Amino acid sequence: MNDIIEFLLKNEADTPQVIFFMFFSCGIAIFHTVILGGLFNLKFKPWLFFVLNPLSLLIVSVIDKRLVLPLLLLHFISVFLLGIIGAIYSGIRSVNKEKKEIAKIKRKYNAKETPLWKKIAGILLMILFFISFFFIGIHAFLLLFLIVPVLSSFFPSNKSRFLKYQKVLPTAAIRSVAMGLAEIEGTLEMIKPVVSPIKSKECIGFRYRIEKISSDKDGRDSFSTIFDEITCNPFYMVDETGKIEVNPDKMEFVYVPEDEQYRGSGKRYTQFILQPNDKMLLIGKASLKENNQPVFEYEDIKKVFAIAPVDKVKYYNTYKPLLNSFILFTCFFAFIASLILISPIRIENDTLIIDPPKFIANIDANTVIEQDHVNQDHVNEDIKEANATEAGQATKNEVAPEDDTKPNQDSF
Known part of the structure; x- marks a missing residue:
C-alpha cells in the first residue's frame, strides 16, 4: 500500500495531462450525478459535478501537481463506493416506502x-x-x-374448511335454521353501504388485493401479494322463508368474481365486491344476539365462516371430483410406469416377460461388488508387499559379492 501511495505521489502531472484529466473527470461527473440524484434522491443542479470535479483538479494542480493523479483516482473510486452504498440505501428506502404505503392502506380500511x-x-x-x-x-x-x-x-384454511363442509351440510331455510354450524343460501340485502377503493362503488363489502409485479428476462410477469384485506358491513341474507343478519367479522370471500383491476407503479390492484341481490351460499354459526335476534357469524369451534356465489360452488362440486380422479389415475399410472422401468424385461419364445423388481437382489449384488473391490484391494497390497520383499532380497544379493571381494583386495 505504501508503495502505491509513493508511486502516485512521485509522478508529477504536466499541464497537458492536467487538462486531459479535467476532461476525463467530466465523464466521472456523469456517474456522480446519476448515483446521487437517482439512488440517494438528492436535489442539486445538474451541472454541479461537471464544474466541481474539473475545478478540484485545477485547484490541486496549482497547489501541487503530484496530487492530481491521486485525486483523479479518488474520484474514480468514489463512483464504486457511492454506487454500492446507494444501491443498499435505495433498497432500504423502497422497502420502508412500501411499508408506509401498506400501513396507510390498512389504516384507511381498518385492516388488522x-x-x-x-x-x-x-x-x-x-x-x-x-x-x-x-x-x-x-x-x-x-x-x-x-x-x-x-x-x-x-x-386447513377457512376456504378449505368451507369447501369441505358445503359438501356434507344440508342447506337450511333461514326461518328454521338450527343454532350452531349451518349452511344457508339466499340473496344479499344491504344495511349500510361501504365505498370500494376502485371507482368508489357503493357495495355491501369488498376484498382489496395489492400485488407487486416482477418480470423475468423473458418478459413474463409474476405477482407477490403485499396487501389482501376484506372490508364488509353487516348485511342480511334473504330467502323465501325470511332473512337473517350476518356479522361479517372473519368472513372470507371464496370464488367471489373479480370486479375491477388495474396496474400502476409496479403493482397490480384488484377488487372483489358483494352487491345487493347477489345469490350466495354462506357457512358459519347461527346464534342469537343480546336482544335474542338471530345472527349468522364466525364458527369458532370448526373455525369456518365464508361466503361464495352459488353458481361457483355448483361448478366446483361438478368438476372437482373429475379433477381428483384425473390426479389419482395419473399418479397411479406414473407409479406403474416407474415399476415397469425398473423391472427386468426379457423375451422367451416370442413372449415378453416382465419380472418383479429385485430390490434385495440389487442390494446383494452391490454388496458383492463392494466386497470384491475390498478383496481386490487386499490382493493388490499383498502383491506390493511381495514385490517390495523381492526387491530388497535382490539388493542384498547385489551387495553380497562386493563384500566377498574385499578380503581378496586386502590380501594383495
Whole structure:
C-alpha cells in the first residue's frame, strides 16, 4: 500500500495531462450525478459535478501537481463506493416506502395487523429452509413440496374448511335454521353501504388485493401479494322463508368474481365486491344476539365462516371430483410406469416377460461388488508387499559379492 501511495505521489502531472484529466473527470461527473440524484434522491443542479470535479483538479494542480493523479483516482473510486452504498440505501428506502404505503392502506380500511406469532413463525420457517438448503442443497425444494401439502392437511384454511363442509351440510331455510354450524343460501340485502377503493362503488363489502409485479428476462410477469384485506358491513341474507343478519367479522370471500383491476407503479390492484341481490351460499354459526335476534357469524369451534356465489360452488362440486380422479389415475399410472422401468424385461419364445423388481437382489449384488473391490484391494497390497520383499532380497544379493571381494583386495 505504501508503495502505491509513493508511486502516485512521485509522478508529477504536466499541464497537458492536467487538462486531459479535467476532461476525463467530466465523464466521472456523469456517474456522480446519476448515483446521487437517482439512488440517494438528492436535489442539486445538474451541472454541479461537471464544474466541481474539473475545478478540484485545477485547484490541486496549482497547489501541487503530484496530487492530481491521486485525486483523479479518488474520484474514480468514489463512483464504486457511492454506487454500492446507494444501491443498499435505495433498497432500504423502497422497502420502508412500501411499508408506509401498506400501513396507510390498512389504516384507511381498518385492516388488522398480522399477529406477531405469525411473523415469527414465518421468519423461523425461512431460516429452517435456508439451513436445509445449505445441508441438502436442491433437495430442500423437494422437501418443501412434501411439507406444504402435509401442513395444509393438518392446518386447513377457512376456504378449505368451507369447501369441505358445503359438501356434507344440508342447506337450511333461514326461518328454521338450527343454532350452531349451518349452511344457508339466499340473496344479499344491504344495511349500510361501504365505498370500494376502485371507482368508489357503493357495495355491501369488498376484498382489496395489492400485488407487486416482477418480470423475468423473458418478459413474463409474476405477482407477490403485499396487501389482501376484506372490508364488509353487516348485511342480511334473504330467502323465501325470511332473512337473517350476518356479522361479517372473519368472513372470507371464496370464488367471489373479480370486479375491477388495474396496474400502476409496479403493482397490480384488484377488487372483489358483494352487491345487493347477489345469490350466495354462506357457512358459519347461527346464534342469537343480546336482544335474542338471530345472527349468522364466525364458527369458532370448526373455525369456518365464508361466503361464495352459488353458481361457483355448483361448478366446483361438478368438476372437482373429475379433477381428483384425473390426479389419482395419473399418479397411479406414473407409479406403474416407474415399476415397469425398473423391472427386468426379457423375451422367451416370442413372449415378453416382465419380472418383479429385485430390490434385495440389487442390494446383494452391490454388496458383492463392494466386497470384491475390498478383496481386490487386499490382493493388490499383498502383491506390493511381495514385490517390495523381492526387491530388497535382490539388493542384498547385489551387495553380497562386493563384500566377498574385499578380503581378496586386502590380501594383495
